[in-house]
Amino acid sequence: MKIQSWLLLTYKVPSEPAKKRVALWRRLKGLGAVYLQNGVCLLPKTDDHQRRLKMLANDITEMGGESVILETVALDKSQEDKVVSRFKADRDEEYREFIGKCTDFEDEIAKETAVNHFTYAELEENDVDLKKLQSWLEKIRKLDFYGATLSLESEQRLKACEALLDAYAQRVFDAHDENQ
Template identity: 75%
Template sequence: MNEVMWLLLTYKVPAEPAARRMAVWRRLKGMGAVYLQNGVCVLPKTDDHIRRLKMLENEVAEAKGDSVILETVALDRAQEEKVVSRFKADRDEAYDEFIDKCDDFEREVAKEIAAKHYTYAELEENDVDLKKLQGWLAKIEKLDFYGGERAEEARMRLKGCEVVLDDYARRVFDAHDEDG
């Protein structure tokens, strides 16, 4: 078995103020951590994750909490797959949400085309929305440590949104005699 190394963090933060507990949870989810149960999560072992967990350990201590960081491996392949499948499920959930937003983006542009609403302001607004989608997908992919099943679909959907916006931009420019 080619062992996958993880960092296991166990922590406990006092219930009050709740904002501190929430900040720790947000930071860990933002790193892509998977919770095995309350206060116990894992991340793939990387230098960046070690550094960030050590910083988080200090924050937990400042909040009068307690934490322990361990390096670990799964007992066997079946246990390893359980953990990896949790990482994949979390990413696929994020990809699902992203794909839904791509649907919304394409519907919005189609609505503008149907209404023949070809304005620079609308084009700029849609361009901003596309840039948000591009940034969001990049964040999801950064946390996709084990290749979520919907990753390729999400990339293809983003490309579709880019094509839709390019078509809308051409229509706006044509409407204002600025094409070419």
């Protein structure tokens, strides 16, 4: 069995200005870090994560704070499973939000279809929304280090949204061909 290594970042930064502290938190969450408690977070050990954490440590020093980066492993399999579960739970929370936005997208197409609103402007607006969904799912996937449970459902929902937009686009094209 391969031993999973993580990078552990502990940090303390001044409470003011709060926007710097919040920006740091956002950057760490944007990397996919899980927080074990305030100022203590983990990432899977990769060269990219190591490089990014070193840059963040430099930023923390510039903020007047302190940080330490350590490489660590779990004490045993049950501890490792707890950590992996935290990563999966964070991603599932993001996938859940994504799935909700897919439902909103499907509802919007259904609403436009119900009132026979087949315009190029509406198609373009929905196409922009679909591209946002595609981009968002790609970002979540990049942070899904351990295969969260809602990953497959999210993929399927995106494919359904893509198919729905294709069908809507065909209705728009058909409506405009009939009007000419």
